[in-house]
Amino acid sequence: MKKTFFIPNISCKHCIMTITRELEDLKGVDSVQGDISSKHVEVTWVEPATEALILETLEEIGYPAENA
Numbered sequence: 329m330k331k332t333f334f335i336p337n338i339s340c341k342h343c344i345m346t347i348t349r350e351l352e353d354l355k356g357v358d359s360v361q362g363d364i365s366s367k368h369v370e371v372t373w374v375e376p377a378t379e380a381l382i383l384e385t386l387e388e389i390g391y392p393a394e395n396a
C-alpha cells in the first residue's frame with residue numbers, strides 16, 4: 329500500500345524526522361518520505377501495518393493527518 333498523507337502540523341525538518349522515525353517503528357512500514365513545504369508524507373507499507381494504525385500513530389505523536 330502507498331498513500332500520501334497531509335499533515336498540517338509539519339513545520340520543519342524535525343517534524344519530518346519525528347514522523348519518519350515513529351512510522352518506521354511500525355512493523356510493516358517500508359518507507360516514509362516527507363516534504364516540508366507541501367506538508368505531505370508519503371508512506372509505503374505492507375501488513376501488519378494498516379492505514380488505521382498509521383493514522384492513529386500520527387495522532388498520538390501530535391501530527392494528525394487530514395485528507396489531502
Ligand SMILES: [Cu+2]
Binds near residue numbers: 338340
Ligand atoms: Cu518541526
